[in-house]
Amino acid sequence: xxxxxxxxxxxxxxxxxxxxxIGEKSGINSLTGVAPSTADFVxxxxxxDMFEIAASKLALQKSDEPTKQFAQQMITDxxxxxxxxxxxxxxESAAPVPTAMDSSLQGKLxxxxxxxxxxxxxxxxxxxxxxxxxxxxxxxxYAKGGDNAxxxxxAVTTLxxxxxxxxxxxxxxx
Numbered sequence: 001x002x003x004x005x006x007x008x009x010x011x012x013x014x015x016x017x018x019x020x021x022i023g024e025k026s027g028i029n030s031l032t033g034v035a036p037s038t039a040d041f042v043x044x045x046x047x048x049d050m051f052e053i054a055a056s057k058l059a060l061q062k063s064d065e066p067t068k069q070f071a072q073q074m075i076t077d078x079x080x081x082x083x084x085x086x087x088x089x090x091x092e093s094a095a096p097v098p099t100a101m102d103s104s105l106q107g108k109l110x111x112x113x114x115x116x117x118x119x120x121x122x123x124x125x126x127x128x129x130x131x132x133x134x135x136x137x138x139x140x141x142y143a144k145g146g147d148n149a150x151x152x153x154x155a156v157t158t159l160x161x162x163x164x165x166x167x168x169x170x171x172x173x174x
Contacts, residue, residue, distance in 0.1 A: 035145025036138060039095035042151070045085055046097045048135050051105045052078040055127060058112055062120045070168055074128070077165065081158055088154050125172045132166035 036044065052074050059071035086097055101109070108127055115123050139159045146152040 033141060035141045035147075038146065038148045038151060041138065041142045041146060041155070042085065042089055042095035043098050044138050045135075046082065047101050047105055048131060048138070049078040049082040049085070050098075050101050051109060051131060052128075053082070054101075054109050055112055055124060055131075058109075058120070059124050062116055063124060064121060067121055067124065067172060070128075070172060071124075073168070074165065077161060081161075084154060084158070088150050092148070092150070122173075125169065128169035128172070129166065132162060132169050135162045136166055 056071035056074040056078075059067050060075075063071065089095060089097060100106075112120065112123055112127065136159065139155045139162055143152060143155040143159055146155060
């Protein structure tokens with residue numbers, strides 16, 4: 001099984017254009033530390049912001065006061081990074097900014113919509129930790145190996161804020 005996984009990774013990584021998209025979607029790039037393509041970076045960063053904002057709007061309605069404070073900060077900060085991302089790619093052929101989440105993130109959001117009380121709060125906290133770990137990985141990898149100078153600089157600048165969000169999310173259950 002391990003040999004099969006290694007062989008699959010080698011095949012994916014041997015065709016750069018295809019490997020970036022499949023590698024990013026499957027998580028192989030994250031596991032191996034491979035920088036996402038610019039198109040993947042733009043797509044993943046934009047969808048991450050959309051999820052953070054939508055999930056946090058739910059938290060404002062369904063959660064306790066400390067979680068609501070965190071959620072408001074996420075809405076404010078991720079609305080800002082969404083605008084910065086759009087500005088960074090405007091007029092460039094870098095990649096289009098998606099306008100909707102993929103089915104995986106939409107599924108997570110739909111699950112949150114169906115929860116209330118402590119069940120919602122626990123699930124929201126868990127998704128925030130997971131989403132911010134993914135975002136930190138994405139931005140770290142693009143900051144180190146991205147091929148668009150403007151987006152790479154933005155990733156470097158944004159990364160400390162995402163790490164702070166992760167720290168805050170991890171502290172919610174303490």
